[in-house]
Amino acid sequence: MGETNSKIEQIIEKLSIYNMVARVVIMSTKGSAPRKAHSQMFVTENHIFGTIGGGQLEYQIISICRDRLTSLKKFGREVRRFALGPSLGQCCGGSVSALIEYFHFSDMARIKKLRGARSLIHELYTYNFPYEEVESKSLDEKKFFKEQMIEAKTNLFIWGAGHTGREIMFSTKPLPLNRYWIDIARERFPDTIDDDVNAIWAKDPTRLTKNFPDGGIHLILTHSHALDLAIIQSLLMENGFYKLGVIGSKTKKARFKTQLVKAGFLLSDIEKIICPIGLEEIAGDEPFRIALSVAGQISNWTL
Numbered sequence: 001m002g003e004t005n006s007k008i009e010q011i012i013e014k015l016s017i018y019n020m021v022a023r024v025v026i027m028s029t030k031g032s033a034p035r036k037a038h039s040q041m042f043v044t045e046n047h048i049f050g051t052i053g054g055g056q057l058e059y060q061i062i063s064i065c066r067d068r069l070t071s072l073k074k075f076g077r078e079v080r081r082f083a084l085g086p087s088l089g090q091c092c093g094g095s096v097s098a099l100i101e102y103f104h105f106s107d108m109a110r111i112k113k114l115r116g117a118r119s120l121i122h123e124l125y126t127y128n129f130p131y132e133e134v135e136s137k138s139l140d141e142k143k144f145f146k147e148q149m150i151e152a153k154t155n156l157f158i159w160g161a162g163h164t165g166r167e168i169m170f171s172t173k174p175l176p177l178n179r180y181w182i183d184i185a186r187e188r189f190p191d192t193i194d195d196d197v198n199a200i201w202a203k204d205p206t207r208l209t210k211n212f213p214d215g216g217i218h219l220i221l222t223h224s225h226a227l228d229l230a231i232i233q234s235l236l237m238e239n240g241f242y243k244l245g246v247i248g249s250k251t252k253k254a255r256f257k258t259q260l261v262k263a264g265f266l267l268s269d270i271e272k273i274i275c276p277i278g279l280e281e282i283a284g285d286e287p288f289r290i291a292l293s294v295a296g297q298i299s300n301w302t303l
Contacts, residue, residue, distance in 0.1 A: 005151040005176065007040065008114050011103060018044040019105040020072050022065035024098055026052055027145050031094025033084060038147065045069060052098065057082055061098060068102055075110075076102040079124050099124070099145055118150050153178045154242070154302050155216035159205065159231055161188045164221050164247060167291035169197060175295070176302055182208065183222070206234040214240030217298060219277060221247035229256055236260070236269050243301055245277035247290070252276075 014021045022043040026035055034053025041058070042049040043065040052058055064080065082096045099122060103111065110129055114120065117132040122145040139146060153176045158165050161183040169181060173194065180198045182205050183189060193199050202208055205222075209231070218241050220228045228246060235241055246253070253275035260270050278293030 005153055006115075007147075007149045007151075008111065008117060008120075010042070012108070012111055012115075014042050014044065014049065015103050015105060015108060015111070018047070020044065020069050020103065022069060022100055022102050024052055024061055024065065024100050025145075025147065027079070027097045027099050029094055029096050031084075033094045033096050043069075052096075057084060057096060061100070065100060065102075068100075072102050072104050073106075074104050075107045075129055076127055077122070077124070101130070114149075119146060119148050121146055151176055155180065155213060156298065157182060157212060157216055157218045158221070159183075159219065159228075160221040160223065160247075161190075161199075162221065162223055163287040164290050166190060167287040168219065168221075168294050169194070171288075171291040171295035172298060175299055177217075177298070180212070184227075188223075206230050209234040210238035212239060215242050217241070217243045217245070217301060219245045219247070219294065225252070229259060232256065232273065233260070233263060233265070236265055236272075244273050245294075245297075246273060246275040247277055248275050250276070 011021070011023060024041045024043065026033075026037050026039045028037050034055065034057065035051070039052050040050055041052045041061075043062050045066060048062060052061065060082070061080065068076065078100050080098045080100060082098070084094050084096060101122070107129075114130070114132060119133045120130040121133050121139065122130045124143055124145055133146060156172065156177040157180045158168055159182050161181060165181070169179065172179065178198075179196060180200060181189065181193070182200045182202070184201060184203055184205060186201050188201070189199055200208065205227070218235055218239075220231050222228050222231070232244070232246065235244060246256070253273065256273070256275070257270050261267070277297065278290055279296045282289060282293035282296065284290070
């Protein structure tokens with residue numbers, strides 16, 4: 001299973017393995033900083049998961065965390081502020097405020113009670129356990145930090161399980177996505193598929209589009225131009241997609257445009273089609289290069 005998008009589940013997972021863990025969250029930044037607010041990192045006695053930007057900032061925070069973990073008996077919290085100038089040997093020039101919360105295995109029951117919480121309130125200068133926000137209210141930002149605990153994921157639909165589809169699945173694994181993979185037969189997929197991928201096969205994939213949720217990214221790269229066009233037509237009629245990309249060339253897009261106009265589709269809808277897909281800066285026609293280009297484009301779409 002891919003890493004959960006719930007920060008609470010990540011705490012539970014790390015704590016069940018390492019017994020003590022520090023979680024560092026960037027609360028705010030001013031000026032130039034290596035990572036944006038709400039970036040997080042986990043620190044244990046011997047391991048680091050995630051990053052808050054590297055360099056001396058990260059090095060110092062890791063040292064602070066490990067020093068505290070050596071004597072940790074129960075939940076603790078502190079706030080640290082860092083100027084990212086000459087004193088840290090970093091050229092960013094801004095500043096960072098970081099929340100560090102320390103969890104001991106004895107805190108596990110209290111953490112599990114927060115499962116499912118979409119946002120938590122942290123009382124910055126106390127050792128009070130974080131609590132779930134149950135109503136919208138104004139908080140003094142100098143004393144409280146409100147944090148979203150469940151990361152929103154975008155639905156990605158890959159239509160086609162050929163070489164390029166497989167490479168795109170590999171390249172998009174780290175991105176905040178719910179991934180769906182569609183083709184006409186089970187044998188077109190690899191023998192092993194990541195647990196977080198929803199593989200779907202149907203003799204007529206076009207019948208699936210009205211059942212998929214709106215707001216997703218759809219990438220069309222089947223074995224057949226005719227099937228590509230049929231899926232595009234179905235999506236244009238049935239689905240309120242976020243992005244619709246097609247593997248190919250400007251010539252292919254022009255050909256499809258002509259056929260879609262003849263089929264009665266509006267130019268304003270046809271112009272939503274992105275073809276070719278991928279970042280122009282990444283050249284090459286090998287499947288892995290196309291996949292890197294497409295993954296970079298999707299990364300920008302999900303920021």
